[in-house]
Amino acid sequence: MVTLSRKKREIQEREVQILRLARPILLREGYQALSMERLASMMEYAKGTLYNHFPNKEEIVLALALESMELRFKLFDAAEKMDAVSRHKLLAIGAACEIYTQKYAEHFAIEEWIRNSTIWDKSSSRRQDLIRQCESRCIGLVATIVHDAVNHGELNLPEGMTPQEMIFGFWAINYGSQVLSATSPSLPDVGIVDAIKAIRRHCYTLLNGYEWKPSMTFEAHVALTEQFNQRLDVFSTQLASNELRI
Amino acid sequence: MVTLSRKKREIQEREVQILRLARPILLREGYQALSMERLASMMEYAKGTLYNHFPNKEEIVLALALESMELRFKLFDAAEKMDAVSRHKLLAIGAACEIYTQKYAEHFAIEEWIRNSTIWDKSSSRRQDLIRQCESRCIGLVATIVHDAVNHGELNLPEGMTPQEMIFGFWAINYGSQVLSATSPSLPDVGIVDAIKAIRRHCYTLLNGYEWKPSMTFEAHVALTEQFNQRLDVFSTQLASNELRI
């Protein structure tokens, strides 16, 4: 039936629309400002209708976070698909992180909400699963690079370290620096001028420490990172225009 | 006057008491569960009295976070005072981080609230300053170690890197791994068994990468870390019994 599917489509549409309205509020005015009443009136629907789509406010926040994580995954995926040796691919992943937290800083900010237990615990296990899956895929993707590196003899993992534990280090240092840069109250006062450059250096040194082949200069490391940065920038812009939404 | 000071003391006491009641609620039942009404009734005071002490709920949370940060600083301070060469002192700091996030996991969890903009923005600038100061002192303390290392010729900082930027790397990797371990939904499913050991390895490799003298084996690195761990464990237990509160 045409009418049926039209109605159904309308309802599905609305879900997207709710998220589209919610995102800037959460971002620019904070969690408190995001209220179901307000969303409903912006949608020109009653509050009850909103609750047909999302059982609570928290679920909306996690839905937003999931959207953001999916964008992250696409960036990672594009990075992994670059035609390069394993060490360089890892730089591409690093570049993807930089893009994500710089160009898509809002997405990074929204993704952080999943770590708030108030929000995580109140939302449905279905959505929690989706988020877990998305995170797993991201990790798996990067672990593949490590795996290949080992197989190609470009890297020897230390005794007893899994590929996942290897990437955990890079994950932690990148993630940590991003959160600290975004939220640490005293960072600017304290002489940390260019956090990104510092982290690049640390990652470079870490790669050297593990003797990940091919060895390279820091200048080459930076140059390559910049190059991947640009390519991923283009890619992500195309992505956005294809989907007509960011 | 005796009576005056008794009253004044009573009021001061109450501030501590409020925090002592608030902490376990925030920790075990979450932010929602911490309500001014409830705190007031537990104190057997009216709500208004509570508001004489703290202008809002957020301020209570930041006050708790500050207490926790002060404990962290004490651990760092004890680590820095260990009689050891610079590289080993940095291990002691690493051990202090481990103690803080393992033995005092609740403090770590509470400290995280300062990164919530809802809470940060609503509380007084006086308290924000105190927190910034405490963080600065922590950073400064560790930066000193790097400084000394350079002065003693045990470390060459890469061109253009400040001591603060050097420690930023270690800070980020430790902090990042702690947050990820605590909150990342898919970590266990994904083959990251012993996050602490992995991070020790990464820090070790990083130190090697910078050729921080004296060079050492990973086994020595781990053994020394364990040793500092124990010493700081004892220290922190004494600290707690001295202050009759944790």
Added chain:
DNA sequence: GACTTTTAATGACGTCGTGTCAATAATTGA
């Protein structure tokens, strides 16, 4: 000790937000 002044404590109140649910409207199916 009687008093005034200052300081502290109280809790009813206004306000706002969540989430529910019986009632109503719209859509579908027969």
Added chain:
DNA sequence: TCAATTATTGACACGACGTCATTAAAAGTC
């Protein structure tokens, strides 16, 4: 055309924050 199903509505109950006029207690004064 009408019954059955599905979607929408908004009044309502509830709970929390933060205020403030009112009341109580303590300090200061003679």
